[in-house]
Amino acid sequence: MTLDPAYLDYPHRKQGMDHDLYPWSNLFARPPLTWADDKRLLTWIVVDLEWFPITPNDKPFRAPGHMQTAYPDYRHYTSRDYGDRVGIYRLLDAAEKVGARISVAANGAIAQRYPQLVRDIVAAGHEIIAHSTDMNGTIASGIGKDVERDLISGSLNMIEAASGIRPEGWLSIARSQSFDTPALLAEAGLAYMCDWVNDDLPYAMDTASGRIINLPLNHELSDRQILTVQQHSADSYCEQIQDAFAWLDNEATTHGGRILPLNVTPYIMGLPYRIGAFERLLGWLATQPGHGFATGCDIVAQVAPKLG
DSSP states (O other): OOOOGGGGOOTTOOSSSSSSSSOOOOGGGSOOOOOGGGOSEEEEEEEEEOOOOSSOOOSSOOOTTOOOSSSSOHHHHHHHHHIIIIIHHHHHHHHHHTTOOOEEEEOHHHHHHOHHHHHHHHHTTOEEEEOOSSTTOOOOTTSOHHHHHHHHHHHHHHHHHHHSOOOSEEOOGGGOOOTTHHHHHHHTTOSEEOOOOSOSSOEEEEETTEEEEEOOOOGGGSHIIIIIISOOOHHHHHHHHHHHHHHHHHHHHHHOOEEEEEEEOHHHHTSTTTHHHHHHHHHHHHTSTTEEEOOHHHHHHHHGGGOO
16 A cells, blocks of 8 residues: 555645744854944843742643642742742842843733832843743643733733833743744734744744744753752852853854853842852853843844844
8 A cells, every 4th residue: 555645745844843934044154143342242131030829720831930739838939939039139139240231031920019129120220021920821822812812911011010111022931832922922012032942043033913033042051940950059050151151152253143041030049059159150251351241122122123
């Protein structure tokens, strides 16, 4: 018995991923990007500022870092709350010491519950990007467009009400999206998202609702992955970031500007036995020639005109 030749036909197959959101391209074959002030490499710090309801929602999935033991899980709940009460201010102080402006990915519930914290972040010159409504606001295909649209708009509205500024960037919980997410984010007026991690530089997506830029936030360089999943020390984390810096900086000398994304979490990196190593890392980065700190909004503003 032979197969019908049409069995192997797949009309959507093409170079790269099987969609029309963007054309596939080799990073090293693209025209080089340049950063302002002749910088070769920009460090983009993203702090996840999250509020975890004490009762987790398992549909469509339980968010990473959520409650684990029997209700009421005060052990995990209060350790997460430590990040919002203590750890975030240590991270803000670390950024201030080196003059870095950062992106804070905040749940809308943070803005509702702790508006002074949001105002402190904005007053220090940092950017706030939307990170869903709370840590039960996860996204995956099957939740429905209307539910997802409400999660996006609800997050944006809550942050704008507290800060007076409507976010331009979006980070999904666990970087998870549905098939509808890019178009819904563009529909909501967002300039960029951070969820797709298949590159080292920003690229534009063309959705049914317009263009949105993906600014990749590498999960492998996050404190959650290195410190809690792989259970490395804070010193090991810093060494790995320095290794990444060296490699990217070397590439930048021949292939154009690069981005070093640092995704950190207040209740992980903001602990007293880790924050010192993180401060030393930022101090080291600040002394490197050709290096600068930038928010996601800063980076997107520089690349948007160059992406067509």
